[in-house]
Amino acid sequence: MKFSILPKSAYLRIILTYVLFTAATITGVLVFVYFSTVEVIENEVSEVVEAEIRSLEDEYRSGGLTRLRAALARRVETADGDAIYLLAAPNNQRIVGNLSQWPPDINTNGDWTILSLYRTDTQSEVLVGARAYTLGLGAKILVGRDMRARRDFQETLTDAMAVASILVLILALLGGVIFSRLVLRRIKSIDQTARFIMEGDISKRISVTEKNDEFDQLATTLNQMLTKVEDLIEELRVATESMAHDLRSPLTRLRGHLEQSQVSLKDNENIEKAILETDRILKDLNALLNISRLETGLSETQKKEINLNDFLANIAELYMPLAEENDMSLSLQSPEQDLKIIANAQLLAQAISNLIENAIKYAGRGAAIILSANLAENSIIISVADNGPGIAKENREKAIERFVRLSPERKDKGMGLGLYLVSVITKIHNFKFMLEDNNPGLIANIIIPNTEN
Amino acid sequence: MRILIVEDDVEISGFILKSLQQHGHVADVISDGIDGLSAAVSGTYDAIILDRMLPRLDGISVIKALRSEGIKTPVIFLSALGDLDYRLEGLKAGADDYLAKPFAFSELLARLEAVLRRGSNIDKTPDKLIVGGLELDIKARQAKRNERVIDLKPREYKILEYLMKNEGRIVTRSMLLEQVWDYHFDPHTNVIDVHISRLRAKIDQGHDKPLLHTVRGSGYRIGIAS
Numbered sequence: 317m318k319f320s321i322l323p324k325s326a327y328l329r330i331i332l333t334y335v336l337f338t339a340a341t342i343t344g345v346l347v348f349v350y351f352s353t354v355e356v357i358e359n360e361v362s363e364v365v366e367a368e369i370r371s372l373e374d375e376y377r378s379g380g381l382t383r384l385r386a387a388l389a390r391r392v393e394t395a396d397g398d399a400i401y402l403l404a405a406p407n408n409q410r411i412v413g414n415l416s417q418w419p420p421d422i423n424t425n426g427d428w429t430i431l432s433l434y435r436t437d438t439q440s441e442v443l444v445g446a447r448a449y450t451l452g453l454g455a456k457i458l459v460g461r462d463m464r465a466r467r468d469f470q471e472t473l474t475d476a477m478a479v480a481s482i483l484v485l486i487l488a489l490l491g492g493v494i495f496s497r498l499v500l501r502r503i504k505s506i507d508q509t510a511r512f513i514m515e516g517d518i519s520k521r522i523s524v525t526e527k528n529d530e531f532d533q534l535a536t537t538l539n540q541m542l543t544k545v546e547d548l549i550e551e552l553r554v555a556t557e558s559m560a561h562d563l564r565s566p567l568t569r570l571r572g573h574l575e576q577s578q579v580s581l582k583d584n585e586n587i588e589k590a591i592l593e594t595d596r597i598l599k600d601l602n603a604l605l606n607i608s609r610l611e612t613g614l615s616e617t618q619k620k621e622i623n624l625n626d627f628l629a630n631i632a633e634l635y636m637p638l639a640e641e642n643d644m645s646l647s648l649q650s651p652e653q654d655l656k657i658i659a660n661a662q663l664l665a666q667a668i669s670n671l672i673e674n675a676i677k678y679a680g681r682g683a684a685i686i687l688s689a690n691l692a693e694n695s696i697i698i699s700v701a702d703n704g705p706g707i708a709k710e711n712r713e714k715a716i717e718r719f720v721r722l723s724p725e726r727k728d729k730g731m732g733l734g735l736y737l738v739s740v741i742t743k744i745h746n747f748k749f750m751l752e753d754n755n756p757g758l759i760a761n762i763i764i765p766n767t768e769n
Numbered sequence: 770m771r772i773l774i775v776e777d778d779v780e781i782s783g784f785i786l787k788s789l790q791q792h793g794h795v796a797d798v799i800s801d802g803i804d805g806l807s808a809a810v811s812g813t814y815d816a817i818i819l820d821r822m823l824p825r826l827d828g829i830s831v832i833k834a835l836r837s838e839g840i841k842t843p844v845i846f847l848s849a850l851g852d853l854d855y856r857l858e859g860l861k862a863g864a865d866d867y868l869a870k871p872f873a874f875s876e877l878l879a880r881l882e883a884v885l886r887r888g889s890n891i892d893k894t895p896d897k898l899i900v901g902g903l904e905l906d907i908k909a910r911q912a913k914r915n916e917r918v919i920d921l922k923p924r925e926y927k928i929l930e931y932l933m934k935n936e937g938r939i940v941t942r943s944m945l946l947e948q949v950w951d952y953h954f955d956p957h958t959n960v961i962d963v964h965i966s967r968l969r970a971k972i973d974q975g976h977d978k979p980l981l982h983t984v985r986g987s988g989y990r991i992g993i994a995s
Contacts, residue, residue: 564870564871565780565871567871568781568870568871568872569780569784571871571873571874572784572788572874575788575873575874575875575986576787576788576791578986579791583985588985588986591873591986592986595873598871599955599957602869602871602955603955618854630950633924634950634952634960634964635960637960637963637964637967638958638959638960638963641963662952662953662954665952665954666952666954669952669954669956670957673956673957673958673960676958677958734957
């Protein structure tokens with residue numbers, strides 16, 4: 317319900333709420349000011365009229381109608397344009413005053429009444445606030461004030477209020493924009509940091525201002541959480557590394573003992589197998605340690621310019637016979653122009669070799685494997701594509717993780733570090749690594765952003 | 770041959786020592802850098818196996834000091850960490866080869882033999898390598914067996930050249946990968962074996978005596994004796 321009324325963007329929602337709230341407040345204040353001001357003015361007028369009547373009554377009481385007439389006549393003469401006086405006979409006949417006739421719709425009980433009257437002196441219809449009384453002999457007296465001034469004031473007030481309202485609403489809109497910008501800027505900075513971290517840079521932290529407000533408290537808490545997570549990851553890395561490291565020495569000794577037995581036993585087949593098995597474990601442990609070390613990053617001095625065409629030709633040449641031996645074909649498709657990239661040649665070669673070995677392992681007999689380099693708009697893409705069974709979409713991300721082997725039924729050797737190593741190598745180069753559908757088969761892309769321009 | 774082992778891990782140095790003795794070498798073990806350096810300077814060794822991390826003086830400094838003294842004894846540099854920089858650092862300081870721990874002894878032995886050979890005929894670069902009826906003309910980049918020209922691809926030629934330069938000695942798969950392709954990582958497949966079997970087909974097919982031998986658990990060797 318709420319969402320159907322208010323827009324979905326927090327930005328617009330904040331502004332709208334802000335404006336609506338300000339508008340409601342300003343309306344309330346203006347209505348109050350309007351009515352209280354207008355009423356006060358009217359009350360004042362009515363009191364003045366009341367007092368005047370009292371004084372005229374006093375005149376009447378002390379000097380009768382004659383005195384009253386005289387007093388009234390004097391007043392009519394000296395009165396400013398706003399004052400209305402009328403003394404009338406019981407038959408409503410004017411005796412003295414500046415009103416042409418006794419108005420028909422006024423009670424003579426002294427109540428404050430607003431009337432529209434015709435003034436004889438100004439010859440105009442006017443709005444008048446007046447009180448009327450019956451005097452002793454049936455004569456009637458009316459004292460009033462032209463309310464035009466009040467009306468004018470009322471109009472001025474309404475105009476001022478309208479202008480003020482518009483100004484306030486503009487200011488409210490502006491305030492809303494500034495306010496929501498301020499709030500959302502902080503949220504955006506948190507969001508951006510979170511994105512950096514998701515992309516793999518866990519050392520990033522949310523910026524904390526010196527205001528020490530709720531946002532800063534939130535940022536501080538999140539930063540503390542990130543530090544904790546980072547520590548845990550580091551702990552895990554160190555634990556894995558030291559475990560692999562600690563296992564290496566006894567395995568090396570074991571291998572040494574096996575080698576020595578091999579000499580004394582003159583090529584025993586079981587010992588040979590045991591040595592091969594030990595080598596496999598050592599290889600995996602080394603791979604694990606290498607990855608662990610690589611994850612700490614790569615320095616610029618460890619990278620060099622590589623001629624990609626020669627580089628890929630070298631790798632393809634190494635693996636072509638192996639592919640053929642497995643009833644597959646491996647071909648190289650490189651562009652006509654020379655492509656140059658900056659990378660660590662050993663590591664990149666290892667990554668591509670892992671991808672080719674992976675294709676040879678899983679693409680199946682008769683498969684065609686294509687190693688290629690392509691120049692895209694802002695990048696160079698190295699691809700290893702096959703037309704084998706591929707990897708189901710939902711498994712592709714998982715395939716890159718550490719210790720993951722997608723087919724447990726396959727008596728696959730090794731710890732499942734191959735693709736993970738590729739992802740680590742590409743990551744420390746700031747390259748992208750993606751597994752995609754080759755329709756049919758798998759295509760592994762290493763995307764190298766073009767840094768030359 | 771007389772080998773100097775400078776290694777502070779007693780288990781590893783003991784194991785290397787024992788294995789070297791089994792293979793007919795004489796070896797001394799020293800467990801710190803300074804003593805290692807003075808032994809290398811004063812002693813007459815055919816090769817030195819030198820660890821990177823050593824008490825008192827690290828391996829890099831030992832090699833640098835040795836080379837600045839003009840001592841050209843071949844050095845195999847060992848390091849516990851297979852880091853990218855260590856290999857280059859060691860080779861730049863003057864080491865002849867580099868091996869990351871853990872290593873198979875056969876790997877160390879093969880590399881030791883290779884550096885020993887390089888040390889002994891450093892000035893001689895023969896125009897022709899001959900093993901049995903197999904003849905490699907380095908200038909013409911051509912191989913013949915019993916006077917018949919063998920058609921080799923450039924890479925096969927390089928493999929054969931490296932094997933023949935190390936005639937009678939074991940060449941491991943990783944040595945081939947390093948020397949022929951300049952790759953310093955472990956492939957997880959038998960990619961080298963396939964190249965070798967193709968080369969073998971070209972060299973040995975149709976001949977009674979095979980020259981290219983597989984040494985189980987180690988690598989390959991070219992030679993008349995099987």
